[in-house]
Amino acid sequence: MEIKGKSFFKDAKSDLKVFENWVNQLEKNNERVYERIELNTSLGKTHIWGLNTKEENLETLVIFPGARTTSLFWDFDRGLDNLNYKLKIYLVETNGLPNLSDGSTPDIKSLDYGLWAAEIFEKLGIEKAFIAGASFGGLISMKLAIVKPELIKAAFLLNAGCLQPFSLSFKNLYYNLLPIISPSEKNVSTFLDKAVFCKPNHKLSLVSEKLIVDYEVFALRRYKDNTQKPYYMNEQLSGVVVDTYLLQGNKDLLFPYQKSIVNAKKHIKNIKEIKVFENVGHGIETYEKAINFIGLKIKNYN
Numbered sequence: 001m002e003i004k005g006k007s008f009f010k011d012a013k014s015d016l017k018v019f020e021n022w023v024n025q026l027e028k029n030n031e032r033v034y035e036r037i038e039l040n041t042s043l044g045k046t047h048i049w050g051l052n053t054k055e056e057n058l059e060t061l062v063i064f065p066g067a068r069t070t071s072l073f074w075d076f077d078r079g080l081d082n083l084n085y086k087l088k089i090y091l092v093e094t095n096g097l098p099n100l101s102d103g104s105t106p107d108i109k110s111l112d113y114g115l116w117a118a119e120i121f122e123k124l125g126i127e128k129a130f131i132a133g134a135s136f137g138g139l140i141s142m143k144l145a146i147v148k149p150e151l152i153k154a155a156f157l158l159n160a161g162c163l164q165p166f167s168l169s170f171k172n173l174y175y176n177l178l179p180i181i182s183p184s185e186k187n188v189s190t191f192l193d194k195a196v197f198c199k200p201n202h203k204l205s206l207v208s209e210k211l212i213v214d215y216e217v218f219a220l221r222r223y224k225d226n227t228q229k230p231y232y233m234n235e236q237l238s239g240v241v242v243d244t245y246l247l248q249g250n251k252d253l254l255f256p257y258q259k260s261i262v263n264a265k266k267h268i269k270n271i272k273e274i275k276v277f278e279n280v281g282h283g284i285e286t287y288e289k290a291i292n293f294i295g296l297k298i299k300n301y302n
Contacts (some may be wrong), residue, residue: 001042001112001128005226007096007103009168015222019100022074022215029207030078034091038121043095045115050126051089053078059153059298060088060129064137066136066285067161067229068219070099074285076208076272081289083295087130092120094140096227098219106229114143120143123153130298133157134285135254138163139230146239154243154272156294158284159252161230163260172253172262183220188213196283198251204286237267245297247290249280273297 009015027033030206035050049072052058061083065071071091074080080089080216095116096105106112117140121129130153133141138160145155157163166172175194179187197203204212219225248257261274275293277284284290 001106001115003043003104004107005105005228007105007236008224008227009098010222010224016100018218018222019098022078022211022218024070026211029211034072035090036131037090037124039120041095041116041119041146043104043106044104046095046120047090047093048120049093049196052086052092053088053090054255057086058086058088060090060126061298062092062121062126062129062131064131064140065097066137067227068136068225069097070215072281072284073212076212076286077205079286079288079291082291083298084121084292085295085299087298090126090158092117094137097136098223098225103226103255105227108139108231111143111147113140114145114147117144118148118151119207121148125164126151128153130154130156130180130301132158132294133160134158135161135282139146139233142233142237145242145244146236149240149242152242153224154245154297156245156247156297157264157280158247158290159249159255159257160246160260161255162233163263164255165232166229167254167256173251179216179220183217185213185217185268188216188220192216195253196281197286198249198279200281201252201279201282202249202251202287202288234264235267237264238269240268241270243270243272244268244284246271246275247293248274248276249282249287250278251280251282252284253281
């Protein structure tokens with residue numbers, strides 16, 4: 001696999017200690033410890049967090065996170081409990097994002113991220129699973145669905161970053177660039193309030209909100225991000241034949257939901273259902289009812 005770019009922490013030893021401390025705080029707040037799985041992949045070391053992975057006779061859910069996040073964002077305030085259905089859960093730390101995985105990345109427009117994801121399935125011994133991806137993770141999910149559809153029971157796309165170009169509206173650009181230009185707690189909080197959440201309907205506890213602000217400030221200041229950003233996959237999506245569910249927040253500034261729905265209907269053959277959540281921002285993976293929806297669909301899937 002050809003390596004297109006390499007992202008990295010500016011002081012790996014020190015910065016990874018900070019990240020580990022952040023994980024410890026999350027585990028303490030959630031009152032649970034995540035299983036740690038480390039794989040050698042074509043992109044180097046890939047780290048995966050697990051829940052219930054040693055248990056037998058459970059359906060499997062593999063999760064891919066959004067850009068500038070860790071897959072643990074899905075479990076703020078024990079958010080994965082909102083599945084209301086016990087599953088083997090693998091939270092993949094995508095290479096090239098600020099996490100414990102190595103920073104090597106393939107060309108975003110190739111299918112190599114899909115081949116990498118298939119490699120993870122093989123190394124974990126997963127024959128077939130449900131997959132879910134938020135934003136950037138939606139693109140990873142679709143790449144996997146194209147190269148190895150036989151591995152997937154159904155895919156859940158949450159405000160996916162592959163269904164349209166990143167919005168160039170003034171409002172979106174302003175709130176996204178604000179913390180990048182000046183990564184202060186105040187600017188990160190403003191970005192989260194205006195683009196990621198939609199208070200009072202879509203929000204986290206004060207403890208988890210502090211954790212996400214701390215993570216974002218840390219990632220912006222300490223991680224050299226050379227990873228290519230998601231793009232509109234357009235005709236590539238016609239290669240997706242797996243059952244696909246669309247979950248959209250109607251207050252997503254980054255990828256406005258109407259255009260994502262139009263493009264998904266145009267290109268993806270087997271859309272099982274489209275669910276639009278009112279007053280929900282881009283960070284839909286932290287929204288209780290979205291996780292409820294995924295759990296219910298998996299429980300009743302046939």
